[in-house]
Amino acid sequence: MKKELVKVIEDSLKALGLETIPSIEAEVPPNDSMGDLATPVAMSIAALLKKSPRKIAEELINSIKDLSAKAGKSAFEKIDIAGPGFINFTFSKEYLYSEIKKLIEYKSGFLREDIGKGRRVQIEFISANPTGPLHLGHGRGGATGEALSNLLNAAGYKVEREYYINDAGKQVKLLGLSVFARYQQLLGIEYPFPEEGYKGGYIEDVANEIIKENGKKFLQRSFEAVSDFFIDYSYRMILSGIKKDLKDFGINFDTWQSEEELYKKGDVEEAIEDLKIKGFIYEKDGATWFRSTAFGDDKDRVIIKQDGEYTYFTSDIAYHKKKIEKTYDELIDIWGADHHGYIPRVKAVIEALGYPKEKLKVLLVQMVNLLRGGKPVQMSKRAGEFVTLREVMNEVGPDTTKFIFLTRRPDSHLDFDLEVAKAQSSENPVFYVQYANARINSIFTHAKEKGINTDRLYDADLMLLSVYDELRIIRKLLIYPMVFEGAVNTYEPHRITFYLQEISGMFHPYYNKFRVVSDDIELTRARLALCGAIRIVLQDGLEILGISAPEKM
């Protein structure tokens, strides 16, 4: 719909002799009676042309009418001026029917605009340390990353999803030591538990697993002697748990990048060397620094400490260097908002390496506040007490959990109340949407049982869809590509979620008011076509969100 409108306006602007054609915005008017689409273009160029918006709108409309008279066809039934200078367009029913016909015939191919044009994007998300199970915040990042990946992929981008594994350094060593200590304790040795060690119950699980496989083999050994084994074993077991959680939550990754590997392959050394050559590295106070202030960071950052160890940031430099040097057109990092202070220094790396900082887009996902019955659930990583994503999935369900995340924009600080999420389960919006899809499936089953041909519905006589309720749904369906485009351009999958609720909110009343399958075969075919079109859109949207579309409920 939008394409048609934009084309018509551009043509008429040219016909009016305008030299530079502005980008045409189209929006849905607040009220049905105002038409199907509106554009504020007359108002936005009013200052430029030094004419009143309404005057410009009038000239534009006349020009459009002239052009369509010459062409001998028009997609519009009515074009008029409204308010301060909006031009409201009402499409002809013939146009609407022909568009719906295309939707039914070409399915997703009709819905999904090719915006990416094959551009390669890498999206890195979650990247939780393999030192413990995923928690709900990771779930939010995961749901967002998955949906965004699906969205961009559907929009013609070539998307690669990556999980960065922080399997090097102190954290993982501490993990190994924690497990080692528990191992000793479980076998009756009074071994001191590390001060800052991981105290969660999962540490014991790992220790028990080692006992099961190796018995008392490591009992009389020092940690130093067996640390490689404990570290490796622990992090692998936890990582496989993470992978299982992600699988069950419906999150997919293409690549898993190990931090340790960056060190082993010399990528870290190489990155430092490169920055040194470019002149952004210096020594001070016995440490080695990266001059990130050259690119707007608050202060320079240490990359090699006095004791010769690298910092966490150092491998991040190498990691982003590696990423940016691949053939991606764009990099997207999805981080928890608590890491926002990190953006300037990573952007500085991108620039120092000679790339435009726009090439890296950092999306922040706000914190999740976990509640139960209105009261905050105490979470302390140090004490090892926290509600895991697994527990929430088990209690609330993956689809509901994802839907809650995807009905909020990433910026919003989210209150996730377990009781509310569960209590809503029967009337949760996610079921409302899924139910619409299941109901349509049921209608089709019923129609087939009655011997009605449900194939080639694009050949049905769509003109029979003439009541207001039907035309309203048709218009809503044809808006989907605009919603899709908006979601893609802003990286906001939640727009799809809201749209799906709206279209479902039109289908259910329609279902209640009208019978789809009746003795009137032609009308039945037409209504099946409409339901089929709704189902196409519902399934397309749910697929993007990474939420299942059950056939029956």
Next chain:
RNA sequence: GCGCCUGUAGCUCAGUUGGAAAGAGCAACUGCCUUCUAAGCAGUGGGUCAGGGGUUCGAAUCCCUUCAGGCGCGCCA
């Protein structure tokens, strides 16, 4: 102290990137299942868009400021 995010109905949140008379779900109340799935439908009530200035044809949206909440400001990861 500085920086980032947030403040919209009783609660949880949208608001098409500055557009027309502010929306949804939940919660509350009243009706609807011999007919394609009642996880549904029909109806009712609910707002100083945190407060105050400014920018312009036009502001919940942009700028300034005050207040409130969250997060971040390590040679931690």
